[in-house]
Amino acid sequence: MTLTPNLYMADSFLESFDRLPQGQRKKVREFLGKFRSDPTAAGINYEPIHDTRDDRVRTVRIDRAYRAVMLHPNMGADYVLVWVDHHDEAMAWAKNKLFPVHPATGAIQVLDLELVEEANSRAADELAAKPLDAYALFETFADADLIRAGVPEMLLPSVRALHSADGLERLRPYLPPEAHETLFYIANLGCAVDEALRHAGVEADTPVDATLALEH
Structure with a gap:
């Protein structure tokens, strides 16, 4: 059957x-x-x-x-x-x-490995140039929290290297859209992860009726 x-x-x-x-x-x-x-x-x-x-x-x-x-x-x-x-x-x-799964929603994320390598290389350069006393933007968040916010594990080094909202904006092209939006609320409004997910409208995915979705 x-x-x-x-x-x-x-x-x-x-x-x-x-x-x-x-x-x-x-x-x-x-x-x-x-x-x-x-x-x-x-x-x-x-x-x-x-x-x-x-x-x-x-x-x-x-x-x-x-x-x-x-x-x-x-x-x-x-x-x-x-x-x-x-x-x-x-x-x-x-x-x-690569196609990791967003842990909060079950949605498929699309990662271009060339872009991941580029982002992490840029992050390493920025980290090396950062003043020793500079505050990391997400230093109070555990890796598990950032992953739950939608950050693919492979991009954690890039996110860990951020020390300003401007840096987060520069990282935007490399992040899944829902991850960037969630991080934006954390960085700019001081939200906890769950609150940021709600602000970003991130909800659990449900099966898609593909036929109806393509009727346009």
Whole structure:
């Protein structure tokens, strides 16, 4: 018996879907219908990506030219769509990505490892230039608190190096949006983590009805 799949969609998937020509959007919707009927059908054409940094990543066939990037986190009935694009572009986009889970919401975050390395390198330079008596912006928060605020573990060194709100703003392009917003409330309003999460509107995710979400 085939399990009915639970389809989730990362914000990155919706952004990539919005860039597609109208005809390709229709094909994505058709694919979703077929996928929900039987995620094990041969026509889904799961393909791993060689040398990817996240072994949960697969691509699936939309048509001869387009593929979607999908995570199958627990090998059960849950699937997460994270990107859709031309075949080669989809493969290239996914190859250097990691997809950690936000601990407070269960939402998938998208991390580009090249950007993570760049952010941590810049943080190390800033830390070396920081005055010895400078106050670290989040020094009173444990790593577990920052992770709960949405900071990916790999970016903790960058966040730990911050000593001003301006520095947090410079780090913004490297952080998941919900993590930056939560840190903003902590740094600028003195909020505790739970209060900052509420201000940022961060709530637990629920399964997405992919067909309805793409009807636009």
